[in-house]
Amino acid sequence: MRRLILTITLLLTGFFVFEAQAQFRNATTTSSNVSSITGPPGVGDGNINHYNDSTSVEVDSLAGFSLKRMIRGYARKDTLTPGYMFAGAVIVPGAGQIYNRDWWKLPIVYGGIGAGVYGGIHFNRMYQESGDPRYKTYRNLSYIGAGVTYWAALLDAVASYKTDYPHPVPAKSTLYSALLPGLGQANNGDWWKIPIWVGGFAVCGYTLHLNDMEYKRFKYLYTIDNDSSSGYYGAISASKAEWYKDLYRKYRDYSVVSFIAVYALNIIDANVFAYMADFDVSDNIASLEVAPALIEPVQPLFASAHVQPPALGLRFNLNF
Numbered sequence: 001m002r003r004l005i006l007t008i009t010l011l012l013t014g015f016f017v018f019e020a021q022a023q024f025r026n027a028t029t030t031s032s033n034v035s036s037i038t039g040p041p042g043v044g045d046g047n048i049n050h051y052n053d054s055t056s057v058e059v060d061s062l063a064g065f066s067l068k069r070m071i072r073g074y075a076r077k078d079t080l081t082p083g084y085m086f087a088g089a090v091i092v093p094g095a096g097q098i099y100n101r102d103w104w105k106l107p108i109v110y111g112g113i114g115a116g117v118y119g120g121i122h123f124n125r126m127y128q129e130s131g132d133p134r135y136k137t138y139r140n141l142s143y144i145g146a147g148v149t150y151w152a153a154l155l156d157a158v159a160s161y162k163t164d165y166p167h168p169v170p171a172k173s174t175l176y177s178a179l180l181p182g183l184g185q186a187n188n189g190d191w192w193k194i195p196i197w198v199g200g201f202a203v204c205g206y207t208l209h210l211n212d213m214e215y216k217r218f219k220y221l222y223t224i225d226n227d228s229s230s231g232y233y234g235a236i237s238a239s240k241a242e243w244y245k246d247l248y249r250k251y252r253d254y255s256v257v258s259f260i261a262v263y264a265l266n267i268i269d270a271n272v273f274a275y276m277a278d279f280d281v282s283d284n285i286a287s288l289e290v291a292p293a294l295i296e297p298v299q300p301l302f303a304s305a306h307v308q309p310p311a312l313g314l315r316f317n318l319n320f
Contacts, residue, residue, distance in 0.1 A: 069084065070084050070087065070088050073085070073088075073099070074088060074095065074098065074099055080099060081171060082158060082161050082169060082171035082172050082175060083171050083175075085099050085100075085157065085158075085161060086154065086157065086158060086171075086175050089153065089154055089157045090154065093109055093110070093113055093150055093153055094106050094109045094110060094153060095157075096153065096154065096156070096157020096158070096160070096161075097109060097153065097156065097157060097160070099157070100157065100160040100161060100162070102156075102160055105153075105156065108149075109149065109153045112145065112146065112149030112152075113146050113149050113150055113153075115142075115145070115146075116142050116143060116144075116145040116146025116147070116149060117142075117143075117146050118142075119138070119139075119142030119145070120139050120140075120142035120143040120146065122142075123135045123136075123138040123139035123142060124139045127139055151179065154179055155176075155179045155180065158172055158175045158176060158179065166278075167274075167277040167278045168187050168188045168189070168274040168277045169274065170271050170274040170275050172184075172187060172274075173185075173187045173188055173270040173271060173273075173274035174267055174270055174271040174274070176270065177266050177267045177269070177270035177271075178267050181197050181198075181201065181263060181266045182194040182197050182198060182266070184266070184267070184269075184270025184271075184274070185197070185266075185269065185270055185273075187270070187274070188270060188273050188274050188277060189277075190273060193269070197262070197266050200262040200266075201259070201262060201263075204255055204258045204259040204262055205259070207251075207255045207258070208252060208255035208256060208259060211248050211249075211251040211252040211254075211255055212248075212252050214244070214248040215245060215248035215249045215251075215252055218236075218241045218242075218244040218245040218248060219241075219245045221234065221236050221238075221241040222238055222241035222242050222245055225237060225238040225241060226238050287318075287319045288316065288317070288318050288319075289315075289316070289317040289318075289319070290314060290315070290316055290317075291314070291315050291317070292312065292313070292314060292315070293312075293313050293314060293315035294310040294311070294312060294313075295310060295311040295312075295313045296310045296311075
């Protein structure tokens, strides 16, 4: 089970760091309305098998991770997508601020990380020498401070990434939800989803805590019942305690998997609905117009006589 949890975590990390990011930047559409009908369908066509092998949609895609492209982007010789910029910031703290040209933020990033790491090493040495539990607490707080500064630098790098795209950028929404669950939904404008994801994490966290507490309880009972010198004479035997211990350990592992699943679905939801932000979902997405029309043959072979009067018919115009 632990190997499964580790595998899922590594896959999720690779997903939001090295995933392909595709964005539609320019799209032009053309439409034409039939104003008159001058003959049967196909008149004037030299070849009815027409096709358009070109597209007016420019696609910027990342087919695979390229270290060379990342280096060129940070050297300002190429434009980086949010995914590449984020990957560089993960490897080198402060790289996102360098790419966004927020130079004034670098002393804050490096100062916060450096102070946290130095404080952790210093207080850890003092804790080992004296054994004072206060230094252990200071050590842990220092390392936590360094980690929070690193996390904040990544979040700031994504938030400061400039783009002219009028809709939510899928890559930014994905990274937002990866760094802070629910933030990608806020970027997409789906504020009503945030309580759902917060509730999902709360339920998973509660069940994880409950199952872990019960697992430790029955593990303790199993240990002292097998120790003849413990003086334990409780109603729960060692065999029964072992059964419950294994049961709650399994439930605890399921809670961890559920937590990871909710986290993954939160990222996927932010990515998918960011791509769908520019989709037309209005009631007028398609319309059918029916109007009377006069049909006039334009070539003699379509006329049953030398003089053929116009025919009255219907015109169907489908717009989508």
